[in-house]
Amino acid sequence: MSGVRRLIRTIVFLGLLGVIGFTLYNVFFYKPKVIGLEQLEKLPKVKDVTLTVTPRSYVDLVEVKAFQGPKEVLLFRGRLPERTNEVTFRVEPQVLGLRNGPARVLVEVRRFFLFREGFEVQATVDVDPPRIRIIYAPYRVLQGGSGGIRVKASEEVDLFVEVGKRRFRSFKVSEDNTYIAFFGVPVDASPREVIKVVAVDEAGNRTVVPLGTGIRRNRFRRVTIDLSRRENLVRTKIYSLLGGNLENMDFVTAFKEVNEKLRKRDEERIREIGKRSKPQRFWRGRFLQMRGAKVLSYFGERRRYVYKGKVISRSWHLGYDLASVRNSEVPAANSGEVVFAGDLGIYGNTVIIDHGFGIMSLYAHLADFRVKEGDFVKKGQIIGVTDMTGLAFGDHLHFTVLIDGYEVTPLEWWDPRWIRTRIEPVFSD
Numbered sequence: 001m002s003g004v005r006r007l008i009r010t011i012v013f014l015g016l017l018g019v020i021g022f023t024l025y026n027v028f029f030y031k032p033k034v035i036g037l038e039q040l041e042k043l044p045k046v047k048d049v050t051l052t053v054t055p056r057s058y059v060d061l062v063e064v065k066a067f068q069g070p071k072e073v074l075l076f077r078g079r080l081p082e083r084t085n086e087v088t089f090r091v092e093p094q095v096l097g098l099r100n101g102p103a104r105v106l107v108e109v110r111r112f113f114l115f116r117e118g119f120e121v122q123a124t125v126d127v128d129p130p131r132i133r134i135i136y137a138p139y140r141v142l143q144g145g146s147g148g149i150r151v152k153a154s155e156e157v158d159l160f161v162e163v164g165k166r167r168f169r170s171f172k173v174s175e176d177n178t179y180i181a182f183f184g185v186p187v188d189a190s191p192r193e194v195i196k197v198v199a200v201d202e203a204g205n206r207t208v209v210p211l212g213t214g215i216r217r218n219r220f221r222r223v224t225i226d227l228s229r230r231e232n233l234v235r236t237k238i239y240s241l242l243g244g245n246l247e248n249m250d251f252v253t254a255f256k257e258v259n260e261k262l263r264k265r266d267e268e269r270i271r272e273i274g275k276r277s278k279p280q281r282f283w284r285g286r287f288l289q290m291r292g293a294k295v296l297s298y299f300g301e302r303r304r305y306v307y308k309g310k311v312i313s314r315s316w317h318l319g320y321d322l323a324s325v326r327n328s329e330v331p332a333a334n335s336g337e338v339v340f341a342g343d344l345g346i347y348g349n350t351v352i353i354d355h356g357f358g359i360m361s362l363y364a365h366l367a368d369f370r371v372k373e374g375d376f377v378k379k380g381q382i383i384g385v386t387d388m389t390g391l392a393f394g395d396h397l398h399f400t401v402l403i404d405g406y407e408v409t410p411l412e413w414w415d416p417r418w419i420r421t422r423i424e425p426v427f428s429d
Helices: 002-028 226-244 250-276 417-429
Strands: 033-035 048-053 058-069 071-078 086-091 101-111 115-126 132-136 141-144 144-151 157-163 166-175 179-183 196-201 206-208 215-216 220-225 295-299 301-305 309-316 318-321 330-332 336-343 349-356 359-369 382-386 397-403 406-408
Touching: 048 058, 048 071, 071 086, 115 295, 132 196, 132 206, 144 157, 144 196, 144 417, 157 179, 179 397, 179 406, 220 226, 226 250, 226 301, 250 309, 250 359, 250 397, 250 406, 336 359, 349 382
Parallel strands: 141 215, 220 301
Antiparallel strands: 033 048, 048 086, 058 071, 058 101, 101 115, 132 144, 144 179, 157 166, 157 196, 166 179, 196 206, 295 318, 301 309, 318 397, 330 382, 336 349, 349 359, 359 382, 359 397, 397 406
16 A cells, blocks of 8 residues: 555656656746847838747747837837737837937847846838939830830839839849839720839838829720631640540630630749849840731730630730741840740740840740750841640741730830830930
C-alpha cells in the first residue's frame, strides 16, 4: 500500500515539476517575436501598419511608442484580438506632432501581466508627398490606342500611369528624376475615364495628378462568326487545344472553354511576358506592316460566335489579321529582342519582340520560327512564316502591339506621322 502511495506522490511531483518547468521555459526562454517591424522604418503622412506577434501565447498587451528628441508619442496600445495574433493601427506623424527626420520606435509586448519584451526600430519621418510636373502628354487618345508621357519628379519615386484598373510603369531616364511612360487605353474604356499619373516616394507618400488627356470614342466593328459552317475544323482545333480525346464532349461547352477560359489564361501569360521589357529604346521610326498583306480582321472587333442560330460566346479581337499567300514570310515590325518564341495556346506558335520601355510586338499563328528567345532582331528581319496554328481558321498572321503586356491598336504604330507627333516628344528633353 505504501508503495502505491509513493508512486502516486512521485507522479504528482513529476507532474508539478513539468508544469513549473514548462512555465519557466515559456517565461525565460520561449520569448515572442514581432513580425513586420520594417513597416515602421519609414513613416509617411499616413500609414497603416500590421504587426504579427508569434507565438501569441501569454501575450496580453502590445504597445508601440515613437520618440523624437524629448518627445514621446503613443502610436498604439491594445490587446491582441481573439483568435488572431495581429494588431493593425494607423500612424499619422503630423497629427501626433512628429516632424520630418529621424525617430526611434519601440514596440513592447507584455506577458503574464509582468514581463515585457522590447523591439526597437530606427525610423525616418517623411510627411511631404513628391511633386511632379508633366513635361509632355497627349491632348487626346483613342479607345484601344496608345499614349506616352514625360514627367519630372521632385525626388526619386515609383511612378506609373493608371487607366481604369490598368497600371503602366514608368522608366527613369535621367539623374534629375525625369521619367517616361507609355500607356494603352482599353477598347471598352469610358470617354469619361480620368487618366492619372501616380508617384509614390520611398517613404510611401503618394501624389495623384489627373493627366488631362481625354479619351476619344472609337467605332469598332461588330462581327458575327457562324461556327456551324466550319464545325469540323473548329471541333478539331478546340479539342486539340483542350489537350485530350474529347470526341464525346459537347461542342458548345468545348468552344466556350477554349474561347473564354483558355483565352483568359493565354492573355495572362502575355501580361507576364510584357513585364520583361528592358529600360532602353531598341526601335526607330514607324513599325512595319507585313508587305502585300490583306486585312482580314481589324483591331477592336466585337465578335460574337453563333452555332445553329444561337450566340454561344463573345470576345474582343485585339489585333490585326493579315493574310497573303500561304506560309508568307513575316518581318519584325521593328528592332528589338525576342522575349518569347513558342506555343501560346489559342495564339499558336508565337513570337514576341521587346522594343524597350514597355513596348512589344506579337506575331501569332506562325508555322515555325527563325528566331529564338534572346536573339536581337533588326527591323524587317524575317522571324517566321504564317500558318493557322492555335485557334486560327485559316493561314494568316495575327499581329498586335503591346504596352506592358496590354494590346493596343497597331494602326497608330504603323503611321510615321503619329510616331513623329505623339511618340517622339516623349523622348525629347
